[in-house]
Amino acid sequence: MKTSILSTAFAVCLSLSLSAQISGPPSGGNQHAETTQWMGPVSVKVHYSSPDVKGPNGQDRRGHIWGELIPYGLNNLGFGASSEESPSPWRAGANENTTVTLSHDVMVEGQPLAAGTYGLHMIVEEEGPWTVIFSHRSEDWGSFFYDPQYDALRVEVTPKEHEYTEWLNFTFTDRQLTSCVMELQWEDIAVPISFEAPNVMELYAATIEGELHNQQGFTAQNWAQGALFLANNNMDLEKAEEWADYALNAPFIGQRNATTLRAKARVLMANEKTDEAKSLFLESVTHPTGSVFQNHGLGRQMIPLDAEFALEIFKANADTYPDQWPVNVGLMRGYSAMGEFEKAIEYGEKALENVPEGDNLNGPALEANLEKLRKGEDIN
Numbered sequence: 001m002k003t004s005i006l007s008t009a010f011a012v013c014l015s016l017s018l019s020a021q022i023s024g025p026p027s028g029g030n031q032h033a034e035t036t037q038w039m040g041p042v043s044v045k046v047h048y049s050s051p052d053v054k055g056p057n058g059q060d061r062r063g064h065i066w067g068e069l070i071p072y073g074l075n076n077l078g079f080g081a082s083s084e085e086s087p088s089p090w091r092a093g094a095n096e097n098t099t100v101t102l103s104h105d106v107m108v109e110g111q112p113l114a115a116g117t118y119g120l121h122m123i124v125e126e127e128g129p130w131t132v133i134f135s136h137r138s139e140d141w142g143s144f145f146y147d148p149q150y151d152a153l154r155v156e157v158t159p160k161e162h163e164y165t166e167w168l169n170f171t172f173t174d175r176q177l178t179s180c181v182m183e184l185q186w187e188d189i190a191v192p193i194s195f196e197a198p199n200v201m202e203l204y205a206a207t208i209e210g211e212l213h214n215q216q217g218f219t220a221q222n223w224a225q226g227a228l229f230l231a232n233n234n235m236d237l238e239k240a241e242e243w244a245d246y247a248l249n250a251p252f253i254g255q256r257n258a259t260t261l262r263a264k265a266r267v268l269m270a271n272e273k274t275d276e277a278k279s280l281f282l283e284s285v286t287h288p289t290g291s292v293f294q295n296h297g298l299g300r301q302m303i304p305l306d307a308e309f310a311l312e313i314f315k316a317n318a319d320t321y322p323d324q325w326p327v328n329v330g331l332m333r334g335y336s337a338m339g340e341f342e343k344a345i346e347y348g349e350k351a352l353e354n355v356p357e358g359d360n361l362n363g364p365a366l367e368a369n370l371e372k373l374r375k376g377e378d379i380n
Contacts, residue, residue, distance in 0.1 A: 029056065030094035037172040037180045040200035041207065043103040046120070046170045046182060048093035053166050053187055062164075065187045072126045080144030088143040089121040089133055092184065093168060099138045100182075104203065107196040108134070109155035118152055122184075122191070129156040132193055155193070162190035201233050212243070220255040223247035224263035231263075231270040240267045258290030262298070278309055285316040292321040296330045303380050307337035325356055332369070336379045345373050 026032060030049040037044050053062050061069060074087035082088040092098040097119040104115050109132075119138040123131035136150040165185040173192065174181040178200045184191040197203075208226045216222045224247040230240035244264040248254050261284035268277035281302075285295045295317040302310035311334035318327040328351035335344035348370045355363045369379040 027095050033170070035170055035172065037175060037182070039106075039180055039195070039197040040177055041104070041203050042106065042197040042200060043101075044106070044172075044180060044182060044195050045101040046098065047101070048098040048120075048168070048170060049095035050168045051094040051186075052168075062187060066124060066189060067126055070124055072124050074123060077142075077144055081147060082144050086147075088146045089123045089131070091142040092120045092122045092132075095142065097135075097138055097140050097142065100134065104197065104199075107198065108132075108153060109157060109194055110196075111153055111155055113153045116152075119146075121146060129158050130191060131155070132157055132191075157191060157193055159189050159191045162188060164188055165190075201235060205230060205233075205235055218253055220247045220250065220253050220257075220260055223250070223253075224260045227263045227267050231267045234270065237267065237271050241271060256287075258284045258287045258294065261287060278312075281309075281313065282316055285313055286320050290320075292317060292324050292327060295320070296326055299330050299334065303333065303337045307334075310334055311338055323354075325354055326351065326362075328354065329362075329366070332373075333380055336373060339378070341373050341376055344379070345370060348373060 026049060030051045032047070033050045034045065034047045036046075053060070053065065055061050066072075070090050074089055076082055076084050077088050098121075099117050100120050101117040102113065102115045106113055106115075113134060116136075117138045118134040118136065119140060121133040121135060121143055123133070125131075132155050133151055134153045135146065136152050137145070137147065140146070162185055165187060168184070168186040170182060170184055172180050173183045178198060179194065179196045182193045182195060184193075208229060211217070212223060212226055223243050227240045227244035227247065230236050230243070241264075244260070244267045246254065247260040248256055248264055254260075261280050265277045265280035265284065268274075268280065281298065284290055285298070295313060299310045299313040299317065302313060311331075314327070314330035314334035317330055321327055328347045331347035332344045332351055335341070335347065348366060352363065352366045352370070355366065372379050
């Protein structure tokens with residue numbers, strides 16, 4: 001009895017040891033690779049094994065990749081679930097599934113795809129578009145067990161000629177705040193796949209709100225910055241006004257300073273409460289926590305929106321910081337925007353006399369502006 005138990009235990013251990021795998025280089029020398037692209041807080045990550053145009057024995061397979069090594073269409077791979085009745089696509093790489101991981105819901109080639117990890121497969125065509133398949137089965141080995149019932153999304157993309165690429169490579173060729181293009185590049189072909197995250201600003205707004213309810217919310221400046229984010233992106237202006245009020249008046253942390261005043265004014269402007277906004281903007285210009293350069297920048301921003309009010313800001317800046325650089329530059333621009341070129345020239349010449357020592361940029365720029373003003377041309 002004891003011998004039988006020992007024999008059985010030995011057999012089980014032997015079986016386990018034979019089925020276990022030891023670590024070693026990837027099959028066929030196809031190295032693992034991974035790259036991630038962000039669209040704001042949204043990430044697209046692709047993980048793949050990268051085959052070489054040169055074969056394992058060093059043979060040059062250039063010109064024999066597409067349609068030969070990688071057959072066109074769906075094919076019987078002769079293993080797993082792949083058969084004549086249930087042919088398989090290409091695994092879009094080598095070895096294990098190529099996978100794409102999305103941190104958030106996105107649009108792929110204009111079609112919605114939920115956050116998650118997907119196996120990536122392709123139906124390669126000799127002519128016309130290729131079919132890109134995102135499969136819920138992301139942990140398989142290649143396409144041997146591909147089953148269309150697990151497709152999460154199929155989209156069509158158009159391959160294009162590309163400079164020679166020795167190793168199969170995924171890269172991101174276009175990188176915008178709300179969109180990117182992931183491109184498979186191998187041999188002489190590139191296959192672009194577009195991704196879009198249309199709700200990036202909403203995600204940022206939600207993140208900011210969560211932060212304001214945490215440690216970051218114990219600073220008036222952060223509430224002001226949050227309010228500005230909403231206003232600048234024309235999002236939830238009612239909430240933006242609440243946040244701006246909190247920055248000014250919240251118990252313990254509220255502060256009436258140039259930053260919070262300007263944030264509230266910007267929100268009011270977005271809410272078309274123009275008179276109240278202008279009053280707070282001017283208060284921010286004269287507030288001791290501001291600076292001559294901040295005020296000058298505010299005036300420059302206002303010129304295309306309201307030239308008359310921009311001139312008021314430049315005048316208030318000059319009254320608050322008399323004879324400081326660059327108040328005369330601001331008055332020059334303000335009067336120019338109003339079409340009062342003689343006064344603009346007067347203040348431009350004063351500014352030229354007061355260019356800071358060692359400043360080799362503003363002098364020539366002022367001279368160029370004065371030349372335009374003397375010709376009766378606006379400099380803004």
